[in-house]
Amino acid sequence: MVPQISLSRRWWRVYLLAGVCLAAFLFSVLLWPGKPHPKPRPAALPRGRLLRSAGGGLQRRPLFRPGTQEPRVLCMVVTTPQYYRGRARHIKATWGHWGNGACPNTVFLSFTPDDILQNVIISNFSSYEDLWGKVVDGFLQLNASAADWFMKADDDTFLIYPNLLNLLAHLDPSEALYLGLPLIYRPEGGEEITYMSGGAGYVLSSTALTRLQAAHAPAHCRYPGHTQYEDVNMGYCMAALGVRAADTRDGLGRPRFLPYPPWRLLQSEPHPDFAWLVHFSKYKFRFGPESLSDLVVTFHEIRDPVDFYFIQYLVNDLRLLSPGASSPFTLSQIPSR
Ligand SMILES: *[C@@H]1O[C@H](CO)[C@@H](O)[C@H](O)[C@H]1NC(C)=O
Numbered sequence: 222m223v224p225q226i227s228l229s230r231r232w233w234r235v236y237l238l239a240g241v242c243l244a245a246f247l248f249s250v251l252l253w254p255g256k257p258h259p260k261p262r263p264a265a266l267p268r269g270r271l272l273r274s275a276g277g278g279l280q281r282r283p284l285f286r287p288g289t290q291e292p293r294v295l296c297m298v299v300t301t302p303q304y305y306r307g308r309a310r311h312i313k314a315t316w317g318h319w320g321n322g323a324c325p326n327t328v329f330l331s332f333t334p335d336d337i338l339q340n341v342i343i344s345n346f347s348s349y350e351d352l353w354g355k356v357v358d359g360f361l362q363l364n365a366s367a368a369d370w371f372m373k374a375d376d377d378t379f380l381i382y383p384n385l386l387n388l389l390a391h392l393d394p395s396e397a398l399y400l401g402l403p404l405i406y407r408p409e410g411g412e413e414i415t416y417m418s419g420g421a422g423y424v425l426s427s428t429a430l431t432r433l434q435a436a437h438a439p440a441h442c443r444y445p446g447h448t449q450y451e452d453v454n455m456g457y458c459m460a461a462l463g464v465r466a467a468d469t470r471d472g473l474g475r476p477r478f479l480p481y482p483p484w485r486l487l488q489s490e491p492h493p494d495f496a497w498l499v500h501f502s503k504y505k506f507r508f509g510p511e512s513l514s515d516l517v518v519t520f521h522e523i524r525d526p527v528d529f530y531f532i533q534y535l536v537n538d539l540r541l542l543s544p545g546a547s548s549p550f551t552l553s554q555i556p557s558r
């Protein structure tokens with residue numbers, strides 16, 4: 222026997238559901254105190270709970286086969302004091318130091334020290350117009366023999382460090398190389414310059430950095446016309462110093478250094494905001510899930526602190542276990558900072 226539900230009882234449920242939805246809608250529109258945030262924002266740097274397996278966690282697979290050498294990388298994050306609380310400290314807590322798979326040598330380039338960031342290279346250049354001066358100042362203060370590669374990132378970049386190591390393992394730091402997302406600057410009547418997107422981050426080999434440091438007046442090694450774009454200046458300077466721009470696309474021709482977060486690039490119909498990228502990209506820039514490399518090194522425009530932890534969790538913490546595999550639990554630990 223099929224149980225009979227009377228029509229009137231069914232309608233009663235529909236009315237109740239519709240009423241609840243309407244009430245919720247009216248509450249959110251009329252009574253919500255202020256503009257709702259799309260995501261909760263931590264007031265301060267979340268600690269402890271978000272840092273998994275510091276010391277006592279799962280064994281990670283070694284990144285390199287025994288006998289092959291892991292490249293030494295220094296990561297320099299360009300920031301300013303106004304973004305210490307909202308960005309830089311969350312980088313430190315995730316890919317920049319404390320998280321799984323973090324870049325072990327991360328320094329911050331800014332103009333005041335900070336107790337939490339600790340490794341701050343001080344530059345007196347402060348405004349955005351001075352970005353080129355500041356970045357060169359930072360590069361000049363680095364020890365070119367202390368690492369094989371020097372990565373520049375912004376304070377709204379997420380670096381997937383294991384994938385950077387994977388890319389660099391195939392390259393020779395004694396060559397003068399410059400890596401990132403290649404764009405082409407085409408000024409009207411001026412010289413065309415290939416440069417790497419600043420936001421998506423770029424990497425100099427130690428030989429490229431040595432050339433920059435040895436250049437006569439490095440701050441003047443810049444695009445001769447007027448531009449405030451630090452990345453265009455770097456592109457010009459690298460070419461002037463005979464540094465080769467290497468192709469960093471994966472085997473399917475997909476870029477590894479990305480100027481936007483994954484959730485924006487997954488939309489197959491590019492947003493009009495991205496017209497510049499389509500226009501400037503050296504290689505045809507494609508959108509949609511099949512165009513996102515599974516070897517991505519950076520995402521840019523990560524601006525909500527929660528998103529750093531979100532990507533960190535999906536990329537470096539979450540594990541894919543094959544059927545039948547077992548693993549010990551990971552204990553949370555409160556790090557001493
Ligand atoms: C920063 O210092 C350098 C050298 O000490 C100087 O040439 C430059 O003008 C200074 N920049 C600013 C913005 O004060």
Ligand SMILES: *[C@@H]1O[C@H](CO)[C@@H](O)[C@H](O)[C@H]1NC(C)=O
Pocket residue numbers: 364365366367
């Ligand atoms: C630069 O790094 C090299 C290699 O780690 C080290 O031997 C050297 O002392 C460093 N130089 C300075 C000035 O710190």
